[in-house]
Amino acid sequence: MTEPILQVRDLVKHFPVQQGVVFKKTIGHVRAVDGVSFDLNRGETLGVVGESGCGKSTLAQVLMRLEQPTSGSALFEGADMFGKKSAAELRSLRRDMQVVLQDPYTSLNPRKTVGDIIGEPFEIHPEVAPKGDRQRRVQELLDTVGLNPEHVRRYPHQFSGGQRQRIGIARALALKPKVIVCDEPVSALDVSIQAQVMNLLGELQSEFGLSYIFIAHDLGVVRHLSDRVAVMYLGKVVETGTEDQIYEHPQHPYTQALLSSVPVPDPSLRNRRETIRLSGDVPSPASPPSGCRFRTRCWKAEDICAEQQPELAVRLDGGELAPDAEQGHPSACHFAERNEHVVS
Amino acid sequence: MSATDDGTGGSPKPRLLEVQDLHVEFRTREATANVLNGVGYHVDEGETLAVLGESGSGKSVTAQTVMGILDTPPGFATAGTVRYRGEELLSAKEERRRELRGENMAMIFQDALSALNPVYTVGFQIAEQFRFRRGMSRKDATAKAAEMLDLVKIPNAKQRVKEFPHQFSGGMRQRAMIAMSLALDPDLLIADEPTTALDVTVQAQIMDLLDELRRERDMGLILITHDLGVVAEVADRIAVMYAGRVVEESDAESLYKRPAHPYTEGLMESIPRLDQKGEELASIKGLPPNLADIPPGCPFHPRCHRAEEECRETVPELHELRAGRHSACHFAEELISRD
Numbered sequence A: 001m002t003e004p005i006l007q008v009r010d011l012v013k014h015f016p017v018q019q020g021v022v023f024k025k026t027i028g029h030v031r032a033v034d035g036v037s038f039d040l041n042r043g044e045t046l047g048v049v050g051e052s053g054c055g056k057s058t059l060a061q062v063l064m065r066l067e068q069p070t071s072g073s074a075l076f077e078g079a080d081m082f083g084k085k086s087a088a089e090l091r092s093l094r095r096d097m098q099v100v101l102q103d104p105y106t107s108l109n110p111r112k113t114v115g116d117i118i119g120e121p122f123e124i125h126p127e128v129a130p131k132g133d134r135q136r137r138v139q140e141l142l143d144t145v146g147l148n149p150e151h152v153r154r155y156p157h158q159f160s161g162g163q164r165q166r167i168g169i170a171r172a173l174a175l176k177p178k179v180i181v182c183d184e185p186v187s188a189l190d191v192s193i194q195a196q197v198m199n200l201l202g203e204l205q206s207e208f209g210l211s212y213i214f215i216a217h218d219l220g221v222v223r224h225l226s227d228r229v230a231v232m233y234l235g236k237v238v239e240t241g242t243e244d245q246i247y248e249h250p251q252h253p254y255t256q257a258l259l260s261s262v263p264v265p266d267p268s269l270r271n272r273r274e275t276i277r278l279s280g281d282v283p284s285p286a287s288p289p290s291g292c293r294f295r296t297r298c299w300k301a302e303d304i305c306a307e308q309q310p311e312l313a314v315r316l317d318g319g320e321l322a323p324d325a326e327q328g329h330p331s332a333c334h335f336a337e338r339n340e341h342v343v344s
Numbered sequence B: 001m002s003a004t005d006d007g008t009g010g011s012p013k014p015r016l017l018e019v020q021d022l023h024v025e026f027r028t029r030e031a032t033a034n035v036l037n038g039v040g041y042h043v044d045e046g047e048t049l050a051v052l053g054e055s056g057s058g059k060s061v062t063a064q065t066v067m068g069i070l071d072t073p074p075g076f077a078t079a080g081t082v083r084y085r086g087e088e089l090l091s092a093k094e095e096r097r098r099e100l101r102g103e104n105m106a107m108i109f110q111d112a113l114s115a116l117n118p119v120y121t122v123g124f125q126i127a128e129q130f131r132f133r134r135g136m137s138r139k140d141a142t143a144k145a146a147e148m149l150d151l152v153k154i155p156n157a158k159q160r161v162k163e164f165p166h167q168f169s170g171g172m173r174q175r176a177m178i179a180m181s182l183a184l185d186p187d188l189l190i191a192d193e194p195t196t197a198l199d200v201t202v203q204a205q206i207m208d209l210l211d212e213l214r215r216e217r218d219m220g221l222i223l224i225t226h227d228l229g230v231v232a233e234v235a236d237r238i239a240v241m242y243a244g245r246v247v248e249e250s251d252a253e254s255l256y257k258r259p260a261h262p263y264t265e266g267l268m269e270s271i272p273r274l275d276q277k278g279e280e281l282a283s284i285k286g287l288p289p290n291l292a293d294i295p296p297g298c299p300f301h302p303r304c305h306r307a308e309e310e311c312r313e314t315v316p317e318l319h320e321l322r323a324g325r326h327s328a329c330h331f332a333e334e335l336i337s338r339d
């Protein structure tokens, strides 16, 4: 049995919506993350998907402790992440969890050399690499991510997008973390370069036993790298399961619609595929619909959907709660039903 | 050159646009970048041509040259021809080009927000074209603008003409851009990465809309994209670009079944598929070339796993392999006759 390295429970992050220039008045809240729970097992990748504005990046920021959660908890190796901490505990937590961000163009300081950028974490955590050893460590990291170790003195603008993303990955690896949160790490890259970076992430995972939280909007990319997948809609997880459960037997209408929207790279299937088309956009997270948040776009919605919020639970076909929760494929829909034919 | 058969057995459609041997360079103080090195493609009435390729391959610059909106300087079209219904455009007067823009050809962009003016309502911006180019009154033009928003399926169009771009979602803005580009009823629409910034759900809506409008109006559509999935769903023909050249041109089905260029093949193997988990992705090694210093011979040779001596020396020309299938690879024949 794999043991979870990270246990997230009922995580909530609300941002106040304010009005007024001098006297700010809070007139509401953006419910960016609104009760998210999941486990991340050691050495596995949890993919997180959902449309823009569903709270994926906010979730990442709270987990990276860049934003304070409004409520909820997270345990890292059994220890509470958000409570009061000693300086030593904080430092070790910061070492153990690192982040790789989407934009390889803006996430690196243009005035620093690559050596300085990758070596920066050692300034704060000298115990990982003593001063005399740093240059060698940085060069080793460059080599690990497939860059030329001779290029330590170059600046970010002298590298291509894919190479810059490798620099970001090298920096994240510097402190030998256990978990890396990747927020759209390959979204800005062309397919051929994207494939190079994805292969690199896969190799590093097996080499260093890393656990990833992998956020992306490309469902093909997520399937390729993930062991398990969580589908988010308006701040909530609506379905979660193994890669196979989500892609081959999706139960929640939103998951089915998302998968169905992905164009299939095979012209011979054109017009032969039954597709589900969602109309409209994601509603504002400042005033989400009552009951099931997906109901305004759901073709299966009935009265109960406006009244009762469906909880995320293992369900039988038809939506009834399953008596034994062994299969580990919960979804949050009153009328959950497996659909085996979404992905051609 | 005459128009091609559309493959469905019907009579051939008139040729709308023909680009031949187009060369564009960008001159800066440091260097001259050879951005287009002999691009050629064509579009017939009612047809969708997808232009596929990685960023920097010259897809947008080709489109800008066709539209007559190339940034000059630093960009200069140094050779080649662009013909719209037989009329040569590169040598045409700016006045004539302006006349054609909007009326005959129009373009939409990836970033609809920056293409719309934030200080005017969406309706005003669409109505402007009816007022200045059709001489309509403000009131009639606004009514026409609402009709256009309705055409692109923006709900409640009469109210929404009065709103500003920032009040629209990303997908709505792209719809508004489409409405604006179609206002004067052009027969050629160039869509440059129209859905790259959108979610898959919204992308699907926009692609459906574009396809429907193309069919209804019998427009020629040039769809520029790097998404092989989108291409497979809508393209009749595909032109694959690399380093400022078309390296493969084919009908969609044959190209996906059996690419005739190693670059196309590499692109297809790089996409992580939705319907299978897959192991390691076959990626194309290395990077696209620096356009100020394109390698001799086949520009793809430093990244090509099939490259041989000949590839380093002789530039492979785009040549016809079968009816409607073209490739710029010395070994194209071998590639498509494999089993």
Ligand SMILES: Nc1ncnc2c1ncn2[C@@H]1O[C@H](COP(=O)(O)OP(=O)(O)OP(=O)(O)O)[C@@H](O)[C@H]1O
Binding pocket: A015, A016, A030, A031, A032, A050, A051, A052, A053, A054, A055, A056, A057, A058, A059, A217, A285
């Ligand atoms: N600092 C903030 N203040 C107010 N609202 C915020 C803040 N950060 C995020 N939000 C809002 O919270 C919601 C979720 O945003 P988030 O960035 O997490 O979405 P996402 O799923 O990462 O989307 P994308 O796919 O576009 O990256 C959005 O409506 C966003 O506008």
Ligand SMILES: Nc1ncnc2c1ncn2[C@@H]1O[C@H](COP(=O)(O)OP(=O)(O)O)[C@@H](O)[C@H]1O
Binding pocket: B026, B033, B035, B053, B054, B055, B056, B057, B058, B059, B060, B061, B062, B071, B074, B075, B291
């Ligand atoms: N205004 C410009 N000034 C200088 N170089 C440019 C300009 N516009 C485009 N380029 C260069 O031309 C090349 C092709 O660009 P583009 O056609 O935009 O590529 P694509 O659309 O295929 O991604 C790139 O190397 C790009 O940097």
Ligand code: SF4
Binding pocket: A252, A253, A254, A292, A293, A294, A295, A296, A298, A299, A300, A301, A302, A305, A310, A332, A333, A334, A335, A336
């Ligand atoms: S609970 Fe109702 S509205 Fe929500 S997804 Fe299920 S059927 Fe649709």
Ligand code: SF4
Binding pocket: B261, B262, B263, B298, B299, B300, B301, B302, B304, B305, B306, B307, B308, B311, B316, B328, B329, B330, B331
């Ligand atoms: S000509 Fe040679 S290098 Fe170029 S694509 Fe063909 S095999 Fe590869």
Ligand SMILES: [Mg+2]
Binding pocket: A056, A057, A058, A183
């Ligand atoms: Mg985000």
Ligand SMILES: [Mg+2]
Binding pocket: B059, B060, B061, B192
């Ligand atoms: Mg472009």
